[in-house]
Amino acid sequence: MTKTVLFWRHGQTDFNVEGRFQGQSDVPLNDVGRAQAEDAARGLADLGPELIVSSDLSRAAETADSLARLTCVEPVRDKRLREAAFGEWEGSTRAEVAATWSAELSEWAAGADIAPPGGESRSESGRRVAAAITDIVESTAAETVAIVAHGAVLRGAAEILLGLRGTGRIGVLRNCAHGEFGYTGGAWVLRSWGAVAR
Numbered sequence: 001m002t003k004t005v006l007f008w009r010h011g012q013t014d015f016n017v018e019g020r021f022q023g024q025s026d027v028p029l030n031d032v033g034r035a036q037a038e039d040a041a042r043g044l045a046d047l048g049p050e051l052i053v054s055s056d057l058s059r060a061a062e063t064a065d066s067l068a069r070l071t072c073v074e075p076v077r078d079k080r081l082r083e084a085a086f087g088e089w090e091g092s093t094r095a096e097v098a099a100t101w102s103a104e105l106s107e108w109a110a111g112a113d114i115a116p117p118g119g120e121s122r123s124e125s126g127r128r129v130a131a132a133i134t135d136i137v138e139s140t141a142a143e144t145v146a147i148v149a150h151g152a153v154l155r156g157a158a159e160i161l162l163g164l165r166g167t168g169r170i171g172v173l174r175n176c177a178h179g180e181f182g183y184t185g186g187a188w189v190l191r192s193w194g195a196v197a198r
Contacts, residue, residue: 002184004144005137006044007154009173010055010063011036016175019093022150023086023119028058034066036176041066043197044146044178049073051140054148055081063176064148075148080132083150084125087118111168123165126156133157137183154179161188 011033015022029037044067054064056077068075089097089105097105097116107114115121120128133147147154151172158170158179170193173179179193 001143002182003137003142004047005133005181005183006047006049006144006146006178007133007158007173007181008040008044008063008067008146008148008178009151009154009175010059010148011040012175013059015091021086021089021092021094021097021116022059022083023090024057024082024084025090026057026059029062033059033175034062037063037066040176040178040197041070045070046197047144047180049144049146050142051136051144052076052146052148053078053081053136055079055083055150057082057150060148060150064146067146067148078132078136081129081147081149081153084122084152084156085119087116087120089116089119122152122156125153126160129153130157130160133161158190158193162190 011029013027013033014030015027049071052064052068052073052075054060054075054077056079061077064075094105104114113121113123137145155170155172173194177194177196180191182189182191
């Protein structure tokens with residue numbers, strides 16, 4: 001049986017607007033983000049998710065709740081789906097990070113697989129979330145699963161599951177955009193990426 005797996009990024013937060021590293025800080029949706037989630041949920045509900053699993057951080061959980069209300073599916077929270085930990089960079093803009101960690105930020109921005117001080121590298125967070133998603137999908141009989149999480153880790157997990165090994169070949173989903181995968185017996189197929197359901 002082929003399952004449909006939706007990767008859905010949370011709605012906008014004030015940190016998104018300000019260009020701050022959010023990481024595992026629990027930053028809530030702002031008013032725009034709540035509206036984005038409600039709008040996108042209407043389109044995703046048409047796909048009939050039977051299981052909704054979100055990061056336990058409030059911005060993803062609230063986004064998932066907007067879909068849960070329309071589908072009458074009780075959402076599950078899973079801390080394994082949290083955003084990459086950005087350590088000492090969390091809460092700061094790139095300019096603020098550059099004042100202390102200029103070389104490290106330049107390497108990171110160029111795609112190097114380095115961890116911010118006290119944080120996770122791209123490959124570490126991507127492997128964590130890819131393993132969690134695989135476990136979720138393989139342990140349910142649901143044919144359509146919605147995974148609601150965060151931009152960096154959804155991208156990283158997608159690349160790992162597709163055998164791209166975190167090469168930066170897939171773009172980061174914008175707020176409330178989603179990707180759709182088919183999953184059959186351990187094989188992942190990307191059907192679409194970056195759409196915003198309406």
